[in-house]
Amino acid sequence: MKKKICFIGLDNYPVINPKYGSYYFGGESVQQTLLAKAFAGLGFEASMICMDYGQADKEVFDGVIVYKVFKETAGLPVLRFFWPRITSVWAALKRADADIYYQSCAGIWTGIVACFCKVHNKKMIFRLAHDTDCIPGEQLIRFWRDRKIYEYGLRNTHWVAAQSRHQQALLKKNYNINSTIINMIVEIPRLNPERSQDIDVLWVNNFRTFKRPEKVLELAKLCPELSITMIGGAVPGNEEMFMKLKGQSENIANLTFEGPVSYHKVNDYFLRSKLFINTSDSEGFPNSFLQAFARKIPVITFFDPDGVIEAKQMGKRCSDLNNMAETIKSLILNDSERERIGTNGYKYVNECYGPQKIIQNYSRMMSNA
Structure with a gap:
């Protein structure tokens, strides 16, 4: 009998279905x-739980069954926490x-899934996303109530997957919870050695405070x-930041502000780029790093x-924005060095x-429990 694994990712639908790629996703x-598809390809019965975007229930993409739940706007304030969301x-x-x-990102769903697994005698994997997932009171969670629900889940999951030794030590x-370091998964494309790279510098991220998107505008001026x-695109609650920076970008001639682009289309921009930059002050291990590495950027x-x-000499760590500007200028002029680092x-x-x-x-982690 096939082993069954279910992924709880309410924002996943715009990734698994390219037709909805303009919606927010992280x-x-x-x-x-990518994990759900990989598990399905290796013989697991994989499923996924996503919000209702107007799609049919129990659609199948690349062997992954997608169950839909509530609409983002459904229910009455306060009451919708329970119905229709949790129910x-x-x-x-x-x-x-x-x-x-399998659930990732600190939030109430960590606790809800852990409770479900305890009640129904199931197993749970929680994967740390951001370093703050491991720091009491600093999680990217708005309400005290939700932080406590998250911490209940963290303490009652069966396996925790960490992205780095730093996260492992913080947790x-x-x-006092042990975790296993498991790298992220990435699609590795076949590369055309003759590809045209008409973008000098690429930045891909969601707009939220710790991502520091305003640094990109400053860099463009430098x-x-x-x-x-x-x-x-704007993370819900950060729409004002997005619109402000979009307006400011219009006055910077060498900056192209594309706004949100679907996961399936954004890889074309990576292929066209010479360098990739990240302006965050801290994160876990961004998917965008892997997308760049996989394309020799x-x-x-x-x-x-x-x-x-x-x-591993795959890029450069910079001390400040001026240092980043000088590093970029140097590498843009040195094709052979970019090729070496990209390789x-x-x-x-x-x-x-x-x-x-x-x-x-993942299989090794679960077998060692």
Whole structure:
């Protein structure tokens, strides 16, 4: 009998169905979708729980069954916390009837899924997304109530997957919970050596405070000779930031502000780019890093998860914006150095982030429980 695994990712639908790619989604939606497809391809019965975008229930994409739950706007304020949100997700968890439930990102669903698994004698994997998932009171969670529900789930999950040694140490220090470091999964394309790279610098991220998108506009002013493309949409609650920066970008001639682009289309921009930048002050391990590495693009960033970028010579870590500008200008003028760094990243993701390798790591983690 096939082993069953269910992924709880309410924002995943725009990733698994390209027709809905203009809707908001985050990096964890990409990870969950790639993992679900990989598990399905290796013989698991994979399913996924997503919000209602108007789609049919129980659609199947690449072997993954998609159960829909509530609409984002459904229900009355306060009351909708319970109905239809928790009630519809609980019902979908039951319909999926999985052996293992997989949830990522700190939030109430960590606690709800853990409670469901305890009641129905199921197993749960929780994957850390951001370093703050491991720090009491600093989680990217708005309400005290929701933080407590999250912490209940964190303490009652069966396996925790971490992105880095730093996350692993934080989780142990702050919650006394053990975790297993498991790399993220990435699609690795075949590359055309003759591809045209007409974008000097690419930034891809969602608009939220810790991503510091305003730094891209400042960088464009420091590098007027370079073409910079900025891609990303507003995280709910950050619409004002998005509109403000969009308006400011119109006065910067060398900056192209694309706004939100679907996961399936954004990879074309990576292929066209010479360098990829990240302006966040901290994160876990961004999907965008892997997308860049898989396309032989050096990553220029202010933070370096576990020091791997510098250790493997896959990019450059910068101290401040002026340092980033000088680093970019230097690499743009040095084709051979960009090629060397890009090749290092490509080798690294092939060795450590391919689908079969990652599924093996998850299977090993679960067998050691």
